[in-house]
């Protein structure tokens with residue numbers, strides 16, 4: 001039986017970790033849809049046109065090396081603003097969502113555009129300051145030299161771009177449960193997410 005859990009929200013709100021944990025808890029398959037845009041962005045950086053890259057994308061492209069780099073993240077957010085690229089990625093995501101055994105998809109527009117009929121929808125968010133602090137700590141841990149103000153500015157910029165773009169802007173679906181993780185540690189956030197999904201089952 002198919003059961004879709006849609007998890008949307010801005011970068012660094014804890015969406016990725018929560019989605020993985022929710023998928024493991026329910027024994028569902030998990031698709032990080034940001035990887036689709038990253039894979040298209042990476043192929044564009046390698047010289048392919050973004051539309052061709054999206055139209056010929058296969059599951060194995062999602063396992064390419066180097067999809068998590070800042071350059072590829074930039075390229076991903078560029079290609080994600082092209083409506084034809086988004087359209088070319090819809091069928092893959094919907095097929096994944098309706099697979100037998102249940103699926104968790106996380107991204108920006110899963111509950112609103114890709115799977116408006118999802119059985120459970122979560123919108124995971126946190127204040128820009130908290131998200132910037134988490135991202136800053138991650139960067140420092142990874143040995144990147146930066147400062148908190150710069151990361152906060154980038155967070156505001158990306159929020160603005162994601163929520164004001166014409167096509168599939170970042171916003172909670174009307175029927176999504178909002179999970180603000182600003183004051184939650186990761187265990188508490190995962191428990192709250194699982195409880196929210198159970199309440200929608």
Ligand code: C5P
Nearest residue numbers: 033034035037076077080107108109162
């Ligand atoms: O979540 P992640 O940082 O991997 O996403 C990379 C880029 O892809 C983001 O900048 C976002 O704008 C875009 N994206 C999107 N729709 C999704 C997932 C990601 O537009 N469903």
